[in-house]
Amino acid sequence: MQKYDVIIIGGGINGGSIAYQLSKRNYRVAVLEKERIASEASSAAAGMLGAQVEPRIDGAFFDFARKSRDYFDQLVPEIEQVSDQPVEFLKNGMLRIAFSEEEANMLKERIAWQQEQGEPAEWLSADQVYQMEPELKAEIVGAASFPKDGQVMPAQLTKAFFKGASNLGADIYEFTWVKGLLGKNGVITGVETTSGRFYAEHIVVAAGAFTPHLSLPDGASLPTLTPVKGEILAVRPEKPIITSTIYSPTVYIVPKANGEIFIGATEREGIYDKIVSFESIRRLSAEACRIVPALRSAEWSRAWAGVRPQTIDGLPYLGPHPDFKGLWLAAGHFRNGILLSALTGVWMADQIEGKADHLEWKDAFDPGRHSQKGVIP
Amino acid sequence: MQKYDVIIIGGGINGGSIAYQLSKRNYRVAVLEKERIASEASSAAAGMLGAQVEPRIDGAFFDFARKSRDYFDQLVPEIEQVSDQPVEFLKNGMLRIAFSEEEANMLKERIAWQQEQGEPAEWLSADQVYQMEPELKAEIVGAASFPKDGQVMPAQLTKAFFKGASNLGADIYEFTWVKGLLGKNGVITGVETTSGRFYAEHIVVAAGAFTPHLSLPDGASLPTLTPVKGEILAVRPEKPIITSTIYSPTVYIVPKANGEIFIGATEREGIYDKIVSFESIRRLSAEACRIVPALRSAEWSRAWAGVRPQTIDGLPYLGPHPDFKGLWLAAGHFRNGILLSALTGVWMADQIEGKADHLEWKDAFDPGRHSQKGVIP
Amino acid sequence: MQKYDVIIIGGGINGGSIAYQLSKRNYRVAVLEKERIASEASSAAAGMLGAQVEPRIDGAFFDFARKSRDYFDQLVPEIEQVSDQPVEFLKNGMLRIAFSEEEANMLKERIAWQQEQGEPAEWLSADQVYQMEPELKAEIVGAASFPKDGQVMPAQLTKAFFKGASNLGADIYEFTWVKGLLGKNGVITGVETTSGRFYAEHIVVAAGAFTPHLSLPDGASLPTLTPVKGEILAVRPEKPIITSTIYSPTVYIVPKANGEIFIGATEREGIYDKIVSFESIRRLSAEACRIVPALRSAEWSRAWAGVRPQTIDGLPYLGPHPDFKGLWLAAGHFRNGILLSALTGVWMADQIEGKADHLEWKDAFDPGRHSQKGVIP
Amino acid sequence: MQKYDVIIIGGGINGGSIAYQLSKRNYRVAVLEKERIASEASSAAAGMLGAQVEPRIDGAFFDFARKSRDYFDQLVPEIEQVSDQPVEFLKNGMLRIAFSEEEANMLKERIAWQQEQGEPAEWLSADQVYQMEPELKAEIVGAASFPKDGQVMPAQLTKAFFKGASNLGADIYEFTWVKGLLGKNGVITGVETTSGRFYAEHIVVAAGAFTPHLSLPDGASLPTLTPVKGEILAVRPEKPIITSTIYSPTVYIVPKANGEIFIGATEREGIYDKIVSFESIRRLSAEACRIVPALRSAEWSRAWAGVRPQTIDGLPYLGPHPDFKGLWLAAGHFRNGILLSALTGVWMADQIEGKADHLEWKDAFDPGRHSQKGVIP
Incomplete structure (x- = not known):
C-alpha cells in the first residue's frame, strides 16, 4: 500500500x-x-x-488563457532549469488571416475587445501581411496580428x-x-x-x-468527454520561409524552433483512434500549399494524430x-x-x-x- | 447498436x-x-x-499442446492462402541441452513418457549434439531432441x-x-x-x-492473471550458425526463417511494463555467447518485451x-x-x-x- | 588479396x-x-x-520485358525455396486507364501489336472497367487491360x-x-x-x-546515367478496395499482397537526393483520391524516394x-x-x-x- | 557552374x-x-x-584540446543563439578510475603535468570517489578527477x-x-x-x-586514414544515478543532459561498417554493470556505431x-x-x-x- x-x-x-x-x-x-x-x-x-x-468571446476562458500564456515567460526558464529539458519556447506571434470581409469583420471585433482588455492586437491590411510574410501568397483581405501568442514543443x-x-x-x-x-x-x-x-x-x-x-x-x-481526433503533419523547408504562425479557417501553419513546420489540424468528432487518414493528408497539403506555395519544395517529414477531449x-x-x-x-x-x-x-x-x-x-x-x-x- | x-x-x-x-x-x-x-x-x-x-508432465496440457502443434501443418497453408499473409512456419526441431546429470535425467524421463505417447523424442550424447550443431560450444552432458517442435513468426x-x-x-x-x-x-x-x-x-x-x-x-x-514480463532480443548473423532451436535452462536461441536469431527470454513476475532492462540485455547476451560463441560476431538488431498472463x-x-x-x-x-x-x-x-x-x-x-x-x- | x-x-x-x-x-x-x-x-x-x-513500341525492349516477366513464374518458387524469403509475387493484372479519346487510341494500337505478339491485352469500355473495379470513380473513356502484368515486393x-x-x-x-x-x-x-x-x-x-x-x-x-528521382507513398485501407493495379498518365495505384496500396511515382530528373517533397505528397494524394475516392479513408502509412538511372x-x-x-x-x-x-x-x-x-x-x-x-x- | x-x-x-x-x-x-x-x-x-x-602527454595536442574545450564556454551560447538549436552542453566533470596502482601512478603523473599547465586536476582516493558517486561500486584504487571536462550532444x-x-x-x-x-x-x-x-x-x-x-x-x-569503428549504447535510468562521466580503461559511462546514459565504446580498427556486434553489446553491458550495478535496472534504449578516422x-x-x-x-x-x-x-x-x-x-x-x-x- x-x-x-x-x-x-x-x-x-x-x-x-x-x-x-x-x-x-x-x-x-x-x-x-x-x-x-x-x-x-x-x-x-x-x-x-x-x-x-x-477565444471567440471575452470572459473567463479568455482571461485564464491569456494569463496562462503570460505565465510561460516566468515558467519556462524555471522548468528548463529544474528539469534540464529544453522546451523550445518561441514568441513568434500569430497571424489570423481572413479570406472574406465577413471573417475580417469578425476578427476586427475580436481585436477591439482584446485591446480593451489591454492585449496587443492589430488589424493588418493584405499588403502589410504580404510584407511581413512574403511567402504567404493566398489572396486575403487582411489578418489579425496577435504578437504575444507564441509556442512550445509540447x-x-x-x-x-x-x-x-x-x-x-x-x-x-x-x-x-x-x-x-x-x-x-x-x-x-x-x-x-x-x-x-x-x-x-x-x-x-x-x-x-x-x-x-x-x-x-x-x-x-x-x-x-467527446473525443475529437486531430491530424497533423510536419515538413522541413531548406531555409525558414515564414516567421509567424499563420492561422486560417481551414489550416494552421506553425514554424517550429527546430526548423520544421507543423501543419494542422483536422477535427474529427467521436473518434478515438490515432490513424491519419489519406484524405487529411490530401486536404492539409492542398490547403497549406495554396496559402504558402513555397512549402511545396519543403521536405516531407511525418504525420500523426491525437485525441482531444471536449466538454459540452x-x-x-x-x-x-x-x-x-x-x-x-x-x-x-x-x-x-x-x-x-x-x-x-x-x-x-x-x-x-x-x-x-x-x-x-x-x-x-x-x-x-x-x-x-x-x-x- | x-x-x-x-x-x-x-x-x-x-x-x-x-x-x-x-x-x-x-x-x-x-x-x-x-x-x-x-x-x-x-x-x-x-x-x-x-x-x-x-511440458513437464503428461496430461491434458501436453495432449492439447501437441495436437495444437500438429494442427499447424494443416492450418498454415490454409491461413496463408485465405489471408495472403506468410507466417514463416519452420519445422526445425528443438534441442533441450542439459548441463548436469540431474537435468539429463529429468529430460530422459520426459523423453520416455513422450515416446510412449507416440511422439518422436530422443536423447543425444554431447558428441551427437556437437555434430548436429557444431557452433554449440558449451560443455553439456547431452540434449533431448524434439524434432517435431517448430516455430512461426507470431x-x-x-x-x-x-x-x-x-x-x-x-x-x-x-x-x-x-x-x-x-x-x-x-x-x-x-x-x-x-x-x-x-x-x-x-x-x-x-x-x-x-x-x-x-x-x-x-x-x-x-x-x-499474474503478468509475467518476458524480455527478448534479436541478432542477425552473416550466415546461418545454428539449425535447431537451442533451449537451455537459462536461455533459448531460436533461428528464424528471416535469418535473425531470437534470444530469450526473461520471466519477471508481476510486471506490466514493456521496458527492457539493461540487466536482461547483459544476462541474455552473456548466456547466449557462452553457449554459441559464434553469436559474438552477429549483428545486433533489437530488444523488446511482452507481458504473458499466468493462471494459478x-x-x-x-x-x-x-x-x-x-x-x-x-x-x-x-x-x-x-x-x-x-x-x-x-x-x-x-x-x-x-x-x-x-x-x-x-x-x-x-x-x-x-x-x-x-x-x- | x-x-x-x-x-x-x-x-x-x-x-x-x-x-x-x-x-x-x-x-x-x-x-x-x-x-x-x-x-x-x-x-x-x-x-x-x-x-x-x-513499353510504347514493339522491339527488343518489349521482347526482353515480357520474357523477364514470364520467367518470374518459374523463378519465384525456386528463389523462395533456396532463400527462405517470401517475395509476395502477385499476378493481379493492370488496367491502364484513358481520360481522352487520344489516350484510348494510343492504347488500342498498343493492344493490337501486343496481341499480334501473342500477349493477352484487351480494350475495356468505361462500364466494363467500373464493373471490374467499382471503387474507380474517375470519368474515363476506357482502359487497356493487361492481365499478365503482376508485381512483387522489390x-x-x-x-x-x-x-x-x-x-x-x-x-x-x-x-x-x-x-x-x-x-x-x-x-x-x-x-x-x-x-x-x-x-x-x-x-x-x-x-x-x-x-x-x-x-x-x-x-x-x-x-x-541521368538520375531520375521517384517519390512514392503507401496507404493502408481497412479492406481491399481495388484488385488490379490502376495506371494512369499521372499516377499509379498498386494493391500489394500485404494489404497496403502503393501510390506513385514522380519523375524528377537530375536529382540524387532521396527527399520526398511536400508537393509530391500533395499531387499524388490529390490524383489518387480523385481516381479512387475510397482511398480517402485509407490509413496514411509512409512516403519514400529512390533514384532511377536512365540512359540516353x-x-x-x-x-x-x-x-x-x-x-x-x-x-x-x-x-x-x-x-x-x-x-x-x-x-x-x-x-x-x-x-x-x-x-x-x-x-x-x-x-x-x-x-x-x-x-x- | x-x-x-x-x-x-x-x-x-x-x-x-x-x-x-x-x-x-x-x-x-x-x-x-x-x-x-x-x-x-x-x-x-x-x-x-x-x-x-x-591526452597522455603534454604538447601541442593537449594545448589545442584544452583551448578547444575552454572555447565551448563562449561558443555554445553564441551558436545556440544564431541557430536556435540547443546543444545540451554540460560541465559535469570526468572521473578516470584506476583499478591498479600502475594505472593510479600513470594518472597521478598526468595530474602533475596538467596542474603545472594550470588545469584543475586532482587525485581522489577510492573513498572520496565512492562519496562523490555512491553508485560506483567497483573496487578501485582511486580516480583522477578532471572537473572542467564536460560534454555536448554531438x-x-x-x-x-x-x-x-x-x-x-x-x-x-x-x-x-x-x-x-x-x-x-x-x-x-x-x-x-x-x-x-x-x-x-x-x-x-x-x-x-x-x-x-x-x-x-x-x-x-x-x-x-585508418578507420576505427566505435560501438556505443544508451540506456535510460528512472532517476539519475551518476553525476560525472566515469571513464575506465575498458568502458566510459556518460550521463547525458536528456537523462540517458551513453556507454561506450569499442575500437575496432580497419572496419568501415556501422554494424554493432553482439559481442560489443555483451562486453559493454558486462563492464558497465560491473562498475555501476545500478545500471542494471536502467531501461535499454539503443546501440549504434560510427567510424573514426585515425592518422599515423x-x-x-x-x-x-x-x-x-x-x-x-x-x-x-x-x-x-x-x-x-x-x-x-x-x-x-x-x-x-x-x-x-x-x-x-x-x-x-x-x-x-x-x-x-x-x-x-
Missing part, C-alpha cells in the same frame, strides 16, 4: 503541470500513467499558445514538467493502469491499479480523453467533483491543453490548498456546472 | 484464431481491440511451437488470423476500448465500449494480461465463465500462447457450438476450476 | 539476380556493396512487373536473390566502397575498395545510379564494356529494374559464359551502342 | 565548425555532403569534451554549426557526392560532383573517414596540403572530433586568412608532416 498527499491520474501535460506545482509546494505526489509520459494528446499537439487567436514541455516534479520528489508510475477509484459514502480515498492500491487525501483526474473510462464507486461515472460547453473541468469529496478534475482542455497547462497546475494546486479565490474561474470551470443529481453529463 | 453472433474481446493471437474459426463456420463475428491488432504479447513472443520441449500469424477472419466477413474494431460487460441476472448480453455498445449471444474474452481489468456487472470480476496452475482458461451465461474465456496461455493458438480457435468454436466432447480438456481448462462462490481467483 | 571468378559491384536487385544465376552455375562470386543490400532504388520501387503496360526479392546466392556460395561484402577499377592496357583485372583489393576475371558493374561515379584506369569513365535511349546497358576486356555493365534499367531483373541475371550469365546468342538483345542493350572513340556518353 | 570563396567537403562536425567560422568572417561558403548533415561519426560520438582525460552541435552557417549565408548541399578534385599544375580549383562542378579559391576536405576516397588530379591521393601519429591533419595549392585538410580527428571541433573551425579559418601564427600547432598538425615526395601516407 502506497500513501501520498495527492495522486494524479494521467501522464499528460496538465497532469505534469499539477504534479510540478504541488511538488514545489512540498506535497508528496504520485502520478499514475497507463503507458508512458506524454504518449497521447500532449505529444500530438502543435504547441501553439494561442491565447488571443483562439512533448518536451510535458517531459520537463515530469522531470521537474520527479527532481522535486514526486513518484511517476508508468505502465500503471487505473482500474477504478476507491471509496465510499461519497468520499474517494484511493485508486485500484494494476500495480496495487494507492491512497491519498486528494485524487486528481487529468486523464484527457480517457477520463470518462475511469469507474467510480457505486456505479457513478466521470463526465463524458468547450470549457475545461478544473475543480472538485460535485459529488465525491477528495476527487478533483482537470480535464476537457480540448484544443487548448498546451496553452492552458501553465496556469492549470497553479490553479489546481491553489484549489487543493483551499487558497483559490478567483470566483469567475471557479464558476466557469466548475466540474459540477452541468450536473443534475450527481451526474456530470 | 451493433448486433453480432459472437464478440471477441482482444486482438491477440488467440482472439484471432477464434475469430477465424468462427467466421469459417459462418458466425457473424466482431473483434474489439483497444489498440491495434497484434500489439501486445502476440507480437513479442519468439514463436516457438514447443509442444514437447515445454505477429505475422496473428495478422493472418485477423485478415483471414476479415476476408470471411468478421468485423475488426481497433482502437475500441471495452469499459465493461453488460447484462444482468447472470447473463452477459453485450459490451460497453468507447465506440458505443455491442451486443451478441456469446462474448469471448481473449484479452491476455488485460483480462482481469475488464469489469463485470454487479461488481463481479474476471480471474486474476499455469493452465489456460478455455471455456464458459462459471457464473455468467453467454460469457467465455480464452486467456491465461502464459508462455504458450502461440503454440496453443491453432487449437484454441477450434476448441472455443466447438464449445460455443455445443460440440465439444473432449472431457479431459474441458476439465483441465475449465475457467471455473478454481472458483468458489462465483469468484475465479 | 581476394580472387574470384566474377565480382559484381552493386547490391541492388540486378546485382542480386546476376550473383544468383552465376552462383547456380558454380562460379565463385563476390558482391561489393557500399552500404547494405537493397538500400537504394531496389527497395524504393513499387515492384510492378509491367511488361505490357510500360526489397524482398532483392534479399531473396542475395540470400540465394549466399546459400550457393557467393560472398557478399557490405559496407565496401569501390574506389576504382584496376587494370591496364584495356584489361580490367580487379577492384580497389575500402576493404582492400579484389581480383576476378570478370567484373560486372550493376551499381544503378552510382555507376557513373566509379572510376576506370587511365581516366576513362563509365557511362553517364532509355534502354539498359547489358553487356561488355566496349573498351575494357573483363568489364561488364548491367545498369540503366530506369523505371524497369524490378521487371527486368529476372532475365537480367540469366542474360548476363549467358554473356559471361559466351553462350548468349540472342542478337536482337545484344544489339539493343550493347553498352557500346552510343560510344565513339571509347567514350560511352 | 558555382563559384565560392571556400568549398568544404564533408557535413560533419568539423566541416560545420569551419563553415560557421568562415561565414562569420563573411566568406561565401559552400558545403558538399554526400548524404545528410551529421549522418556519420559526428552523430555517433558520445560527445565527451575530454581535454584532460584523453549531432545537435553539428546541426547547430550548419544552421548557424546557413543563417549567415552559407550554402549547404546535401546528397552531393564528390567524384574528384579539379585542377592542374599543383593548383586545386574546384570539385566535380554529382550535382555538377563547383569552383573556389580554397577547398577544405573535412570528410572524416571518407577523406582517403577522394581522388586528386594526376593520380595523387589524399592521406590514408594519432594527431589530426589541420592545414594546407603539402603539394596542392588551394587545398586544405581538416581530418583525422580520431576519438576527439567533438572536443576539437570548437577550435578547428577558428584555426582553419585563421590559416585560410593567412593569420595563423601558432607555430607549435602548425607543425604538429601539418598535413605534410609524414609526406615524402608528395605522398601523404
